[in-house]
Amino acid sequence: MITFDDVTITYPGASTPTLTHVDLVIPEGELVLVVGRTGSGKTTLLRAINGLVPHFTGGTLAGRVIVDGRDTASHPPRELADLVGVVPQDPMSGFVTDTVEDELAYGMECLGIAPDVMRRRVEETLDLLGLADIRQRPLRSLSGGQRQRVAIGAVLAAHPRVLVLDEPTSALDPGAAEEVLAALQRLVHDLGVTVVMAEHRLERVVQYADMVVVVPGGDQRVRSGTPAEIMRSAPIAPPVVELGRLAGWQPLPLSVRDARRAAGPLRDLLVGRTPHLRAVPLKARGLASTDDLVVRYGNHVALNHVSIDIAKGEIVALMGRNGAGKSTLLNAMVGVGPRGTGRVRVDGADPVALSGAALLRSVGLVPQEPGDLLESTTVADECRASDRDADCAAGTTRALLALMAPDIEDGTHPRDLSEGQRLLLVLCVILAARPPLLLLDEPTRGLDYPTKARLARVLTDLAEAGHAVMLATHDVELVAEVADRVVILAEGEVVADGPTTEVVTSSPMFAPQVAKILSPESWLTVDQVAGAMTADELDGVAG
Amino acid sequence: MGDRRWLHPGAWWVWALGLATAASRTTNPLLLLLIITAAAVVVSARRPDAPWARSFGFFVRLGLIVIVVRVAVQVLFGAAIGTTVLLELPGIGLPTWLAGVRLGGDLTLESLLMALYDGLRLATILICVGAANSLASPTRLLKSVPAALYELGVSVVVTLTFTPQLVADVERLGTARRLRGRKTSGPRAIAGAAIPVLEGALERSVMLAAAMDSRGYGRRGAVSPAARRTASTLLLGGLVAACIGTYGLVSADAPVLLGLPMLVLGIGVAVAGVWLAGRTSVRTSYRPDPWRAPEWLVSGAGVAAAGTFALAGWLAMPGLATSVDPPAWPQLPLLALAGVLIAMTPALTASPLPLSAVPPPRAPRSPRPTVEVTA
Numbered sequence: 002m003i004t005f006d007d008v009t010i011t012y013p014g015a016s017t018p019t020l021t022h023v024d025l026v027i028p029e030g031e032l033v034l035v036v037g038r039t040g041s042g043k044t045t046l047l048r049a050i051n052g053l054v055p056h057f058t059g060g061t062l063a064g065r066v067i068v069d070g071r072d073t074a075s076h077p078p079r080e081l082a083d084l085v086g087v088v089p090q091d092p093m094s095g096f097v098t099d100t101v102e103d104e105l106a107y108g109m110e111c112l113g114i115a116p117d118v119m120r121r122r123v124e125e126t127l128d129l130l131g132l133a134d135i136r137q138r139p140l141r142s143l144s145g146g147q148r149q150r151v152a153i154g155a156v157l158a159a160h161p162r163v164l165v166l167d168e169p170t171s172a173l174d175p176g177a178a179e180e181v182l183a184a185l186q187r188l189v190h191d192l193g194v195t196v197v198m199a200e201h202r203l204e205r206v207v208q209y210a211d212m213v214v215v216v217p218g219g220d221q222r223v224r225s226g227t228p229a230e231i232m233r234s235a236p237i238a239p240p241v242v243e244l245g246r247l248a249g250w251q252p253l254p255l256s257v258r259d260a261r262r263a264a265g266p267l268r269d270l271l272v273g274r275t276p277h278l279r280a281v282p283l284k285a286r287g288l289a290s291t292d293d294l295v296v297r298y299g300n301h302v303a304l305n306h307v308s309i310d311i312a313k314g315e316i317v318a319l320m321g322r323n324g325a326g327k328s329t330l331l332n333a334m335v336g337v338g339p340r341g342t343g344r345v346r347v348d349g350a351d352p353v354a355l356s357g358a359a360l361l362r363s364v365g366l367v368p369q370e371p372g373d374l375l376e377s378t379t380v381a382d383e384c385r386a387s388d389r390d391a392d393c394a395a396g397t398t399r400a401l402l403a404l405m406a407p408d409i410e411d412g413t414h415p416r417d418l419s420e421g422q423r424l425l426l427v428l429c430v431i432l433a434a435r436p437p438l439l440l441l442d443e444p445t446r447g448l449d450y451p452t453k454a455r456l457a458r459v460l461t462d463l464a465e466a467g468h469a470v471m472l473a474t475h476d477v478e479l480v481a482e483v484a485d486r487v488v489i490l491a492e493g494e495v496v497a498d499g500p501t502t503e504v505v506t507s508s509p510m511f512a513p514q515v516a517k518i519l520s521p522e523s524w525l526t527v528d529q530v531a532g533a534m535t536a537d538e539l540d541g542v543a544g
Numbered sequence: 545m546g547d548r549r550w551l552h553p554g555a556w557w558v559w560a561l562g563l564a565t566a567a568s569r570t571t572n573p574l575l576l577l578l579i580i581t582a583a584a585v586v587v588s589a590r591r592p593d594a595p596w597a598r599s600f601g602f603f604v605r606l607g608l609i610v611i612v613v614r615v616a617v618q619v620l621f622g623a624a625i626g627t628t629v630l631l632e633l634p635g636i637g638l639p640t641w642l643a644g645v646r647l648g649g650d651l652t653l654e655s656l657l658m659a660l661y662d663g664l665r666l667a668t669i670l671i672c673v674g675a676a677n678s679l680a681s682p683t684r685l686l687k688s689v690p691a692a693l694y695e696l697g698v699s700v701v702v703t704l705t706f707t708p709q710l711v712a713d714v715e716r717l718g719t720a721r722r723l724r725g726r727k728t729s730g731p732r733a734i735a736g737a738a739i740p741v742l743e744g745a746l747e748r749s750v751m752l753a754a755a756m757d758s759r760g761y762g763r764r765g766a767v768s769p770a771a772r773r774t775a776s777t778l779l780l781g782g783l784v785a786a787c788i789g790t791y792g793l794v795s796a797d798a799p800v801l802l803g804l805p806m807l808v809l810g811i812g813v814a815v816a817g818v819w820l821a822g823r824t825s826v827r828t829s830y831r832p833d834p835w836r837a838p839e840w841l842v843s844g845a846g847v848a849a850a851g852t853f854a855l856a857g858w859l860a861m862p863g864l865a866t867s868v869d870p871p872a873w874p875q876l877p878l879l880a881l882a883g884v885l886i887a888m889t890p891a892l893t894a895s896p897l898p899l900s901a902v903p904p905p906r907a908p909r910s911p912r913p914t915v916e917v918t919a
Contacts, residue, residue, distance in 0.1 A: 057754050082760030094748055095755030098683055099594065100900075106830035111760035113826030123830070137900035139594060156759065337719050361725040373720035376736050390725045430724070 002163060002195045003027040003050060008064035010045055010054060019045045023064075023223045025214065027197065029162070032189045034210035034228070035199040036237070038449045040419045041218030043199040044090075047165050050197060051085040052078045068163060083112055086156025090167040092148045093140070101143075101151055102127075102136045108159040126158040130184050145323035146177025150184060157188070164188065166198040170205055171446055174322045174475045175510050178205055185209070201449050204239035204478060204514055207232065208256035228255055237450040240478055240514040243527045248542050260518045267530075267542045271522050276502075276529035279461065279485065287346075288313045288469050289334065289364070289438045294343035296329050296493075303329040305493040306343070311438065311469045316460060318484035318501070319473040320511055326493040327473035328369065331440045334471075335366045348437055358392040358434065365431035366440040371424050372415070380418075380426065381411040391434035401429040405459055421452030428459065439463060441472040445479055457483050481505060481513035481525035501525065548896045551590070553680030554688055555839040555894075559586075560676030562846025563887050566853040566880075567668040571661040572866045574874045575884065576668045579849075580607075582888040583675040589891035591678050593903035603674020607667030614663030618655055621647065626654025626869045657868040687829055709748060713741045763826050775821035782814025841893040845886050852883030 005025040011018040019042045027033055037043050048054040052073035055062045066073045069084055078087075086108075089095045098104045105126055109119045127133045130150045135143065143151065149169055156164065169185075170178035186209055188194040200206045207213070213231040215224045224231070232242045233253055241260050245253045248267055254260035287310040296304040303326045311317055319327045332338040333345055336352035345351055348363040355363060368374070377383040384398040391397070402409060406425040415423060424444060431439065445453050453476075460470055460483050474480060480487060480501065487504040489497040489511070497504050502523045505511045516525050524530055560583070567579050584600075591597050619633075635649025717737040718728045727733050756762075789807025792799070856864050856879045863875035 051758050053754055053758060057757060078754075078758045079760050079763045082758060082763065085758075087755075087758045089751060089755055091751075094751040097752070097756055097759075097761075099681065103683070103830070108759040110828055110830055111763060111826075113763070113828050116828055116830065116832075119828070119830045137898055139900075141595075159760070332719070335723065337722060356722070357725045359725075360722070366723050368716075368720065368723065370716070373717055373740065374724055376740065387724070434725075 002029040002031075002069060003197070004065075004067045005049075006065040006067065008049065008062060008066055010042075010049060010060060010062050012058065012060040015060075017220070020049075020216070020223065021220055025223065025225060027195060027212070029195055030189065030193040031195055031211045032185070032209055033195075033197045033212045033214060034203075034206055035197065035214045035216060036201075036203065036231075036235075037199075037216035038218055038237075039201075039421060039447065039452065041216045043216050044167055046214075046216055046223070047167055047197060047199055048087070049073065050163065050165050051081045051087050052076060053087070079111075082108065082161075083159060084161055085163045085165060086159065086161035088149075088152045088156055088164070088166045088169060090171075092152035095152060096140050096155075099139055100136075101132060101138055101140065104140060104151055104155045105132075105158045108155060112159055114159075122158050122160070126154045129157070129187065130154045131180075144177070145173050146180050149173060149177070149181050153181070153184060157194075161194070163195045163197065166196070168200055168447065169198060170200060170202055172323075172443075172475075174320075175205075175477060177323060178202075178475075182206065182209060201447065202476075203237070203450075204241065207239055207242075229253055240527055241518065244515055244518060244530065247527060247531055248539065257514055257517045260514075264518050268519055268522060270538060270542060271519065271524065271530070271533065274533050276524055277532050278502075279464075287311060289347040290345075291330070291333065292344040292346070294330075294333060294345060295341040296326075296333060296339055297341050298339060303493050304333070304341075307490075307493070307495055309488055309495065309498065311471060313437065313469055314464050314467050315469050316464050316483050316485050317469075317471040318480040318487045319471060319490065320475070320477075320480065320487060321490035321496075325490040327490055328442055329493075330490070331366055331442050331471070331473055334438070334440060335360070335364050337366075358390065361391045361431075361434035361436060363436055364438045364440065365434065365436040367424070367427050367431055367442065367444060369442045369446070371427035374427050374430060375415040375423070378414055379411065380409055380413050380415060383415055383426065383430065387430040387433050393433055398429050398433040401432055402426060405429060406455075419452075420447050421449070421455070424448070424452075424456070425459070432463075435468075437468060439468050439470045441470070441474075443474055444472060445474060445476045453479060477505065477511050477513045478526075480511070481516070482528075487511070548898050550592075550681065550684060550833060550898065550901075551679075551842060551894050552688070552833040552835050552839045553682075553685040555835070555842040556680040557676050557685070558843035559846030559887070559890055560672045560679075562843075562848070562850040563675070564669045564672035565850040566883060566887070567665060567672060569850075569853040569857050570864045570880065571665055572863060572874045572877075572880075573661055573664055574876055575864075575880055576661075576664045578881070578884045579668050579887070580671050582849075582884050583671055585888055586891045586894075587675050587678055590894050590897065591903065592681070592897050592901035594681065594901070596682060597678045597903075600671075600674050600678040603671050603677065606674075607670050610667045610670060611660065611663035614666065615656065615659045618659030619651055622655055622659065624649055624652050624655055625658065626652045626871075628653040628871070630656065653871055654869045657871055661866060661868065684833060687832060710741065710745050713744050717741060771820070775817050777817070778813055778820060779817030782810050782812070782817055785810030785813060838893055838895040842890040845889050845893070849883040849887035852879050852886070856880050856883075 003025070005023045008020060008023040009018050010020045023046070035043050035046060045054055048058070049062065049066050050068060054060065056077045062074070068081065071081060071084065073081065096104055097107050102123060105123050106119055109122065127136055130153060132150060132154055135147060140148065140151065153164070153166070153169070169181055173181065182205065185196055185198070189196055198206065207228050210228050212225060213228050215231060215235065217223070229252060232238055232255065238246070241254060241257060245260060245263070250260070250263040254263055290308070290310045292308050294304055294307045295302070307330060319330065321327055329338060333340065334347060334352060336355065340353060345353070350363060352360065352364055375383055377386055381399070384402060385395070387398040388395050402425070405428065406422055409418065409422055409426065415426060418426060444456060448456065457479060464470055484501045486499065487497065487501050488495060489504065502525060505513065505525065506516050506520065506523050513525050515527060515530065516523070519530070563579055563583060567576060570576065587600050591600070629650045630653050631651040633648050633651055636647045714737065717740055721728050721733055721736065786807055787810070788802060789804065789810050792802030792806055853864070856877055861877045861879060863877035864880060866872065866874040
């Protein structure tokens, strides 16, 4: 269906090609997963399929990309629109109309499909993706999962034979992600659509893939193979695979179901042992708290009588659906956004009353788009500005950065940093004033495994040093790894608040993979399991 | 009346332009205020819940500014008329070669009233346009635009999605500045935020353009480049001719041939261009808005309003213009009053909005944030 024939892509002004000598054949009706580090060229590979690269982005493409017999060199994206549907990373950025139904029809209108056929296909698409209830709704009023499904439906209604998706689940909560993946599964199975998808959250998707394409970045060659082949040796793997490698299971399980079948001996061995948990110096006095906090946006109650208390040295994870009020709570704790009734206290003061360096010294927030905080043109300038803002000794921020991310150079423009590097830079900027409370909003969106692991280490170190950390996230694996306590919000109310192990193992939606495999025993991460066993014991459970 | 659906946006525009035409025919403040009331009544009855629908309030504020500016200009530069001096102000007469221009000087009731009525008329026309803006969805209007003008319309849509995003960006960056402990207002804050805001906006437009392209926007049927060039030449040439024709019609000195005949010819050529270009496009339309009884009633109400005012003017009925010298109380001509009442009927005759587009009842204002500071 899709053939890459010795493709090399170089962007204008770049000294080295982004992709070199890619040879790839994707058969019809496959679900293909594209993996690789941030900035390795995954998006470039995806956009080359419908000719956006190079027709839209500029640059040169050597070799040939052929989709169903059409060469992208002679067919610009609009002439491939009936064949390839592309869902962009942020669905909202690609919406052209106002309502769900109009958006579904837009692509067909462009292709000149007859009105009666269009009517029928819109109805079919509404049913296929479960959008019938919201057909008249304005696109802005939809939740993240609904938007993603509308974006898929909008390209699907034109009946393309190839569907290309760039990180379709990265911004979604676990429930919404499952909805989207189930819809994709149905397309592949029932309609024979070829799906090509890039995704960092391997734990969510690897079990559904027929083929995995690894884009290693740099001048290394792009590889492809079956998921089992690739996962056996991949440097990045979801927890289920890592547990399988640790225990030496053959064949390597890719889904929780397969792993549970092999995990019997391991479960028996672990009975009676307890995971080693980080000792949290729980102090009675709360460092920060909200008391009966209510926040409204017009008619919508974003936070409904929320009372929580955070102690020094504690890492609290804030979870819940898209739109449950997580960001609103974090914003209220730095005194941003509308404020209803109730009290917020951070380090003894109300954050609304603080500003400037005094605010920085009591609480810091890394927002969803960390790049918003950066205004300077070089990393060094940004660090100097940060020292001035925080009123601390010159060089403080730079020293922190050298500690956390030694590979960042002074002269780089912050925009040219990778997603992960930018996050760490912002983290250093916020930490320069040493706020006792650090808040992070969705820090792992779009981060690859190595960067995530680095972030997890940084957060644990901060907690050891006495900072309290609260992070809003959908990433259950990160929560399992770092959080001491989990607070779950639903419709603006706290529905669960307790130690991580208790909260996540009691909910199938928020349980990490290791917990699902080893339930009813309460183990959350591969590291916990590895730490509790000797090498001889591990040899014994291989089966 | 009728089933719940979106009214054809063209009907709203005909109605609003009819109302604006009526307003342009009178300086009677009572009639002008009644026209504004009519527009407001219809907007409040049929306005959907969408970001573009909130523009009515903005246009009302713009109208107020227009009145204030018009009066201020009169006070500062206007030639005095009448004799009822309200306020004696020092004035400078400029040399004769700048005849008629005067700075300051006595403020008379007559000139003040004239400026006020004139400003009110302009404001009313603006408010009528604002009413159309908040009643007719721009994206639905785009569907009714001939295929050849589609490219033009799309740039409007991109702008419309761009502005609310820009506002959201400015807010987000204000928050970001607070998080860095910087000032959130003042020239430095604006300068610091300007570049990231524009960068973000530009990036989003490029992403939207890429998305539209990958969904097949701008696909062409099998048409030779020569035919395409002919079509655009006809369209452009026709529009230029129409412009010259309009000038000829308005200007007193232009030869007669440059007037109406040129205008008709220009419009004819442009329509031919549109038709030819429309044939090269492959677009079809999903659920085009129908034009049925409610559309006839709404657009008819606008035309009727314009008609009654024109008729009243042609019959030289008293009260359409209000005398300022000597100042007199405005009268209410019955014919024009009837026109305004007809213009209010779309509040009932227009098809009601689909339930999903009906705005929710006004929320009670949230209490002001209370800030307590403990030592």
